[in-house]
Amino acid sequence: MDKSTEKSTGYDPSQLEGKWYSYWEQKGYFNSKPDEREPYTILIPPPNVTGVLHMGHMLNVTIQDILIRKARLDGKNACWVPGTDHASIATEAKVVRKLREQGIKKSDLTREEFLKHAWDWTDEYGGIILSQLKKLGASCDWDRTAFTMDETRYQSVIKVFVDLYKKGKLYRGNRMVNWDSEAQTVLSNEEVLYKEESAKLYHVRYQIAGEDKFITIATTRPETILGDTAIAVHPDDPRYAPYKGKKAIVPMLGREIPIIFDTYVDIEFGTGALKVTPAHDPNDYELGKKHNLEVIDVLNDDGSISEAGQLYVGEDRFKARKLIVKDLEAKEHLVEIEDLVHNVGRSERTNSVVEPKLSLQWYVDMQQLAEPALKNVMEDVIRFFPEKYKNTYSHWMSNIRDWCISRQLWWGQRIPAYYIDDKVYVAETVEEALAQAQAELGDHIKAADLKQDEDVLDTWFSSWLWPISVFNGFESREELDYYYPTSVLVTGWDIIFLWVARMIMCGYEWEDKFPFKDVYFTGMVRDKKRRKMSKSLGNSPDALKLIEDFGADGVRYGMLSCSPAGGDLLFDESLVDNGRKFTNKIWNGVGYVLNLQTDKAVIQPEANKLAIAWINAKMNETLKKVEKSFSEYRLSEALMTLYSFVWNDVFNGYIEIIKPPYGEAGDVATREASIDLFEKMMIMLHPFMPFITEELWHKLRDREEGEDCIVASYPSISDVDNSALLSRMELANSIISSVRDLRNKHQLSPKKAVKLSAIDNDEISACLDEAGMESIIKKMANIEELTMLQTDEGVDGNSFICGKTKLFAHLDLEINVEEALPKLEEEYKRQVAFKAGTEKKLSNERFVAGAPAAVVEREKKKLSDSKARIAALAEEIKRLGGSI
């Protein structure tokens, strides 16, 4: 028979998720307005506007949603602001590529035409990712959706630029920059990724002018020979001392260049002689400045050889390298080719090899900005989770370099700097710039004389304003005063410098206050073999497909069940499958109790009353643990605590106890108590699994308008001390497990009822004095008779020890002494050793005097329990004929 029709179908999220999401949206539960409540604010790290949902987003967004939903249940004014990032380089590159496919070259378009295409692209693909977040259950205030290029955010950027300029914290400088010749723009240091790559080290000999001697240099970049303006050697290097004051001749070109002496040169590396190309190497540039060398830039912006190179003009730098090596060889300049592994910097966005290049760019002076940002993190005014990232942060902040913010692109905020010849006017509008120019140069200056900077600003120059700009904070204080600073930032540690550090600096610069109280760093999502998720490896699952297959709640569980803050998430489909199983378990467990028949005539058994008291005590413990975990952002731990409570305590414990005999009806009071329990359970689970909990919440009771799980009140923690009840139940459970184990070992069916007897003591009697406890033990362990004995003399049966209580199961079995004795003896030895250790501790005056009273008490209890166990073990060993 087909199983799917034979069996009940379990939890099916496909219909429910969409239904509840629109219900919440329509009720306005995600929306936030300032009011008298305490705000709890999170800003989404804006994903690329044209991006699609990937595993990293899923983890990041799930964490934020859990925190926001928890805050909402805690009665705070929860506000989660969504938005997207214009990602200038990445988006512009995509648009350029798309236009190229249509046969359109960017260079053929005007700025306005290009931007039109870019906006079309943004409008077409933008927001796809936001709708995908909804599938996960993200409870963002969609009315607040912001975009780093929208009007408000654009104006914020312009204002900030002008403000920094006025404060003198912004300058324009001619410096060595990182040039991405594919995107044809400059990159900040943080956008360059270094990786070890194998390369060739070419040894090339240069003739000494007027002599028949040669000096051999080593280079990885022979094509830059065209730009050589010196050869440098170490002043202490005896090999090259004779060349003092001489000149060398650049191969192929015949240009005479000086031989200079500088301690920068490493005598050990290569040949000890270095060719100097000030235009194409940061160190060479410094050398050039020091020794007054000519700067010959032999590369065009697209990475091809420029006119200044004289040879191979127009050829790409890599092609030119091959050509010149061939020619050098032909002319006997090439001495040797050595293999070398060195670090190569590549563009984060286009992966092309970054070219050092001399260029005039805008910079932010970071020194003053960094100061409060560093101090407040180190003093935990802003807390990092995990804390270890403070080290990384501190290291970077203490060695911070100025931030190059101009980009040679069109897609972004255009730099509000206007030029007339070498005069610069920075202003929010052309009119203001004009006014400035006229004031300085005279009224004859017209707007048309002003040329605005062609470049746009680094995307991060708009992202760093996010905590203020999303509330329109550079324009008005209305919302900023309520929502700022935000509660927590959830983001990946990989953008700690690009984004996190800069937001902190921004916060102190314009608000004189941190932008967020806490920062939760998520790890990378990797596959089971610890490889990064990547398209080329094909190891990245389709996020939406996962939601379809396992349900959003299942996926959320999977993402969170194993991802400590800052630690990598090793994703495996089994994780989300466990999540799916968990939703199924909840669905069936709650459904089972709801479908139980009740009968008013059935009197509530004592066992049920006890089970209810116990499960509520357990729940209180669970609440405490979960609360603590949340306060430390240990979300996986909170989830696992809930998982264990729900699955082990509620479903495997509580429900098994209150289950009426097959086919019989249950009592009304127990059902009511169960519904109360489930109701609280739904609230506790809601932040992690919003959909199933909302659905079941409505199945549990008839609800009034507005009475929804998402806005319910989180259960409060009780101060009542339940430890006695909990430890008695623990003893009962231990007895139950032992009896089950005995059956297992002797291959007995669980259906075979057994007789049990216990040797009386204070522990077991207190346990059994709880009304209903005896019947719980009998039911769960299938005991037909439980008797108390004063002594074990003459008792026949399989003995075991729980806590300090000795019990006998009367199974009518031959007792296998040979098997039982060694185990008992081993346990006895272990126990004696433990007792000795405890005694030693307690007899140590310094321990008794020095340790806290509670610790000493605990040790005393351990000792007395241990003694009781030893006595019981000794008796049993003797009874079986062993000796101690």
Next chain:
RNA sequence: GAGAAUAUAGCUCAGUUGGUUUAGAGCGAUGCCUUGACAGGGCAUAGGUCGGGGGUUCGAAUCCCUCUAUUCUCACCA
């Protein structure tokens, strides 16, 4: 080259300022059971000298030193 972090069961991790731990969890593994709330579920079992060595302490997975291994950050030599 400079700095930092980590090392606990087959895997992934917890272990909160040294003492509620006689080192825990989840997954996985193994055995048994199950016509039933649960295209599954239950019960139970086995697995660790807490990377090696040394030290401080009445007491160390926890603090210190050292060695080994791994990872990361920053800088970057042609």
